[in-house]
Amino acid sequence: EFWLYKISAHKNNPARRAETWEALHTKHAPTGLKCILELRGLYVKIGQVMSSRADFIPRQYVDVFSTLQDQAPPYEKERIEGILKESL
Numbered sequence: 001e002f003w004l005y006k007i008s009a010h011k012n013n014p015a016r017r018a019e020t021w022e023a024l025h026t027k028h029a030p031t032g033l034k035c036i037l038e039l040r041g042l043y044v045k046i047g048q049v050m051s052s053r054a055d056f057i058p059r060q061y062v063d064v065f066s067t068l069q070d071q072a073p074p075y076e077k078e079r080i081e082g083i084l085k086e087s088l
Contacts, residue, residue, distance in 0.1 A: 025060035033064050037073065044072050 007024075010017040036047040050057050051065035 021058075022060075025058040029058075029060040029064040032061060033067070036065070036068065040073075040075070044068055048072070 006020050007017060010020055033047070036043045047065045047068045051062050051068055054062045057065075
């Protein structure tokens, strides 16, 4: 899929261009969440911050990332204990 072509093809039609951006954000926001959940740690925190910044993050990302506010999967207790022991 050539998203850059789609956007540039509508440079003279702002409504169509906005529609294309909307579709792209809707399509890719869940993929962003999936990446954040796989990477965990700091990335979850960044996703949480992004979900609270509707002033400059596209709505689709804010909506999808908002699940990180109260539904982020916890680390396993053993993993946290191992990290603490290793760092002390």
